[in-house]
Amino acid sequence: MNSQLKPTQNAMPPRILIVDDNPSIHEDFKKVLEVHEDLIPDIDQFEIDDFEADPSPQFRIDSAYQGHEGIQMVADGEAQADPYSLAFVDMRMPPGLDGLQTIEQLWKVSPDLQVVICTAFSDRSWEEMNAQFGYTDSLLVLKKPFDDIEVFQLAVALTRKWEMTRQAGLKQRELEELVRQRTVELEQAALHDGLTGLANRVKFNDRLSETLTRASCYAQKTAVFLIDLDQFKYINDTMGHPVGDDLIRNVGKRLSRVVQDAGLVARFGGDEFAIIQESVVNEQEIPLLATELLAAIRTPVELGESSVVVSASIGIAVSPCDAETPVDLVKNADLALYRAKADGRGCARFFETNMDQQLRNRREMDSRLREAIANEEFVLHFQPLFLSASGGVCSLEALLRWNDPNSGLVSPDKFIPLAEETGLIQPIGEWVLSEACRQACNWPEEVRVAVNVSPVQFKCGSVLKSVAKAINESGLDPSRLEIEITESVLLSDNADTLEQLHAIRDLGARIVLDDFGTGYSSLSYLRRFPFDKLKMDKSFVRDLNQADADAIVSTVANLGRCLGMETTAEGVETEEQYIRLVKEGFTQIQGFLRGKPVAAEDVAGTYLSGFSRVESGALCSDRIAWKSDELLHRIAETIDNSHSEASGAETHRQLVTATKLE
Structure with missing residues (x-):
């Protein structure tokens, strides 16, 4: 027998259903189909009587004697996952359903079922069948009387076709499922965030x-x-x-x-x-x-x-x-x-x-700030701090102003928050340090300069480099420089911030805790870093007559005295406040009562006239002796190298190393 006619070898042989009302027909079909393929001779030599059926069946053959019975058997096979591959259906099955009616119902139950309809020449024509079912490759017509080999060939070919169709259907469903899964994956990638799985x-x-x-x-x-x-x-x-x-x-x-x-x-x-x-x-x-x-x-x-x-x-x-x-x-x-x-x-x-207008204003301010940096529109004013004991000026605090060509002088509270948010505070802060140190070189050596430094500058690691550069370029004695920070600088409890503070201290500059008393845990900060000065927030001076403020004022003064720190009271505006704060023991006083901020060019004539006059050039040249030439060289070299070889935390580490005292 031709190998192409062999059915696929499954675990179970294909099932064939004979639907005919004549019992003898069933016996004839079984005689033909219950044959082992190895015993089948070549087609040219085929004689059904020349061989006996092998006990191992080629097909599993079931019988139904009416259309309804056949339909139920096919339905049961589908339900039990043991379906029929092929049905031989007689055209005439009186009484009940005829062959075409039976086939129509069979395909509703099992659409893939291959059907051979057994009909005489006097039964319905092929055209009538096509008119009822349409042209389909699942229906073949076997005219009576039929030959045994024809029956066997149909059985082998159609069961193989059913199996291949079934396998193709399974493969198609597998591919469809694969496409569905891949579509879901692509949708997940296209519509979801890769890190969190959330929607994008x-x-x-x-x-x-x-x-x-x-x-x-x-x-x-x-x-x-x-x-x-x-x-x-x-x-x-x-x-x-x-x-x-x-x-x-x-x-x-x-x-x-x-x-x-x-x-x-x-x-x-x-x-x-x-x-x-x-x-x-x-x-x-x-x-x-x-x-x-x-x-x-x-x-x-x-x-x-x-x-x-x-x-x-x-x-x-x-x-x-x-x-x-x-x-x-x-x-x-x-x-x-x-x-x-x-x-x-x-x-x-x-x-x-009104937020939309505020955003436009903010963007305009950001643009103007960048122009101000490029056009050098910033200036410094200075407000004095007075010694309580003598009333003399001991320090001048640098206060940044923006000399806007359109608006005039702009106070820092109008633009510093935006500068901190946008990162512009770094170039602005560096300029303030350099300019403040340069101006202080023109003052008597007894007078210090105080510069406020933003927490953002510490987080960016740029403070140490800026301080070292300002001292080096100006020649200012670093002991005359006071770096003022607020408690927010230390809120993160970050070791890097403390390392920067210690490195600045090692340069010789002084560290001042500004707005003391308004933070979260001020006393803990005093244990973590030995500040040179405490500046009490002006809100306590303003509320001096209130019991709680009075207690805090007294406590701060005593705390500074016990820790060996200078203490400054800010915001002093009345004689009564002045007398009270001096009595409490504050070593320095700052406020409009004794001194308002003035432009840099007015500092000497307004607040320093009582000091001995010293030529600024000679004064600055003398200051460079504050440390060895070798250490100054190392600071300058570190700054230069940082521009080309380092940035951020690495620059900070280099500067810390370079500025440690030997």
């Missing part, structure tokens, strides 16, 4: 559009939350990017737990998250969710052996009152986020109609 900006925008459309139909509100982690870059830089990634993943999970089914959480990248709060009926749900989000983010995060505490700023815009389109809603939430950052971070702010 594309999916967020699609969902927001759908949500706003649905909300307009049901008169519901939709809130958009934009979230930025505060000081995330600092955590990333100091603890490493793997820790930063773990923190981002952790925050994403926390946000998802808070929001749950109330909306969608997305990550836009970096430390930026966004949330859609859907189907808001009661507006109180919005601030409640904001409160829960802030609390969830503030909870300490355990990352390996470290415990990290991070806060977040949140901007909120609500549709339809704030905006009706996705673009405008996100833009307004972004404006509210800027307000949250400007208000001190760690808080949530709702959009207000």
Whole structure:
């Protein structure tokens, strides 16, 4: 027998169903089909009577004597996952269904079933069959009387065809499932953030559009939350990017737990998250969710052996009152986020109609600040500090002013916060240090100069380089330079900040703790670093007659005396305050009562006229003897090298090494 006619070798032989009302026909079919293939001769020599059936069957053959019975047997085979491959169906089966009606029902139960309809020449024509079933390759016609070999060939060929069709169907379904899974993976990659698995900006925008459309139909509100982690870059830089990634993943999970089914959480990248709060009926749900989000983010995060505490700023815009389109809603939430950052971070702010103008003002201010740096529009004013004992000037504090060609003098509280946020504080701060030291070289050597330094400069690691450069270029005796910092510099409890302070001290400069008493744990700072001076915040002087302020004033004076530190009282404006503070033991007084800020060119004539006049050039040349020439050379060399070989923390480490006293 031709090998192409061999059925596939399965665990079970194919099932064939004979549907005929004549029992003798069933016996004839079984006689023909119950034959082992190895005993089948070549087709040219085929004689059915020349061989006996092998006990191992080639097919499994079942009989049905009416159409309904056959249909049920095929249905049972499908249900038991043991389907029929082929059915020989007689055209005439009185009474009940005829052959065509039976075939129609069989295909409803098993669409892949191959069918051979056994019909006489007097039965229905092929055209009638096509008219009922259409042209199909699953139906063959066997005219009576039929030959045994024809029956066998049909059985072998059609069961093989059924099996191959079945396998092709399974393969197609496998491919379809593979395509479906790959589509899901591609969609996941296209619409989700790779680090957190949260929705990305594309999916967020699609969902927001759908949500706003649905909300307009049901008169519901939709809130958009934009979230930025505060000081995330600092955590990333100091603890490493793997820790930063773990923190981002952790925050994403926390946000998802808070929001749950109330909306969608997305990550836009970096430390930026966004949330859609859907189907808001009661507006109180919005601030409640904001409160829960802030609390969830503030909870300490355990990352390996470290415990990290991070806060977040949140901007909120609500549709339809704030905006009706996705673009405008996100833009307004972004404006509210800027307000949250400007208000001190760690808080949530709702959009207000004037925020758009404020943002334009902020951008304009940023542009003008950059121009001011390039055009050297900054100037210094100086306010004196007086010794309580003698009333003489002991120090002058440098106060930055922006001499705007359009607006005149601009006070630092108008532009310093923006400069800190944008990083412009670094070039501005470096200029202030250099200019203050240069101006101080023109003063009597008994008078120091005090310069305020921003926490941002410490975080960027640029302070030490700026101080060393200012001292080196001006020739100022470093003991005459006072670096004033606020408690916020030490809030992070960072060893690098303390190392920078010690390195500045090693240069010979003095370190002053400004606005003392307004921070969080001032006494702990005094234990961690030996400051040279405490400057009590002016709010306590203003409220001097109140019992609590009076107690603090007395405590600060005594604390300085016990620790061997100078103490300065700021904001002294009345004689009564002056007398009281001197009596309490403050060693220095600063305020409008004795001295207001004046321009640099007016300092000498206003406050230094009582000192012996010294030529500035000679004075500065003498100052260079404050340390060995070798150490000055090392400072200058380190500064030069840092421009080409180092930056950031590496520059800081080089400067610390170069400025250690031998």
